[in-house]
Amino acid sequence: MRMAELSRESGVPVATIKYYQREGLLPPGELTSPNQARYGPAHVRRLKLVRALLEIGGLTVAAVAEVLAAIDDPGISTHKVLGLAQHGLPMPTREVTAEDRAWAMGRIEDIARQRGWQVHPELPVVESLVGVLCALRQVGHEWVLEALDRYAEAAASLAEADVTALGRLDATEAVVEGSVVGTVLGDALFAALRRMAHAEVSRRKFSA
Numbered sequence: 654m655r656m657a658e659l660s661r662e663s664g665v666p667v668a669t670i671k672y673y674q675r676e677g678l679l680p681p682g683e684l685t686s687p688n689q690a691r692y693g694p695a696h697v698r699r700l701k702l703v704r705a706l707l708e709i710g711g712l713t714v715a716a717v718a719e720v721l722a723a724i725d726d727p728g729i730s731t732h733k734v735l736g737l738a739q740h741g742l743p744m745p746t747r748e749v750t751a752e753d754r755a756w757a758m759g760r761i762e763d764i765a766r767q768r769g770w771q772v773h774p775e776l777p778v779v780e781s782l783v784g785v786l787c788a789l790r791q792v793g794h795e796w797v798l799e800a801l802d803r804y805a806e807a808a809a810s811l812a813e814a815d816v817t818a819l820g821r822l823d824a825t826e827a828v829v830e831g832s833v834v835g836t837v838l839g840d841a842l843f844a845a846l847r848r849m850a851h852a853e854v855s856r857r858k859f860s861a
Contacts, residue, residue: 656682659692663700670700676714678703678721702830706738710833716741724825731825738829742836744777747784757786760798764805815839 659682660667673679679699682690699721706717720741723734749757758774761782765772773779789797815835822828 654692659696662697665700665704673703678717698826702826705830705834709837711743712741731828734825734829735832738833740776744781746780749784749787753787754783757783760786764801
């Protein structure tokens with residue numbers, strides 16, 4: 654297919670495709686003349702992945718390039734590729750004191766130890782969780798922290814379902830795209846469902 658057809662198939666404008674090529678995010682097509690190139694299904698898949706990483710995942714161009722390089726390296730496992738993609742997702746953080754950080758890390762390590770999870774303090778997701786726990790403590794809503802074990806159980810159940818579904822996909826690119834889209838939109842999905850559940854439980858408990 655030509656560039657115009659590639660644009661139609663992928664839903665990515667021609668100008669954007671050319672930008673991705675300049676940034677090294679999309680490999681060149683097969684030259685058929687000095688000014689013409691032919692593209693195939695692999696280019697369509699790559700474009701969809703790049704768009705998901707940039708537009709839905711919010712990764713930087715540099716982070717996307719790192720993920721794509723890992724995908725193209727046969728020596729890197731799918732687990733590590735997913736890690737790169739997940740670590741590139743923006744996470745909210747907040748400044749905390751050393752004392753508060755030590756307390757929060759203690760809670761995180763305790764929850765992780767009960768479930769056999771590995772904790773890597775340098776990762777953005779851990780830094781974000783530290784900030785959330787400290788904020789809950791500072792505003793005096795200890796009742797949420799008392800339910801931390803149940804939050805972890807729910808997260809473990811959802812993660813098992815997510816990764817099992819991703820394992821049914823047939824290509825690393827599809828797995829990475831599904832992981833990023835599923836995480837970002839899945840977070841929004843879970844938040845909406847949780848609020849619906851709140852409304853129903855509140856009706857049962859308090860409406861009388």
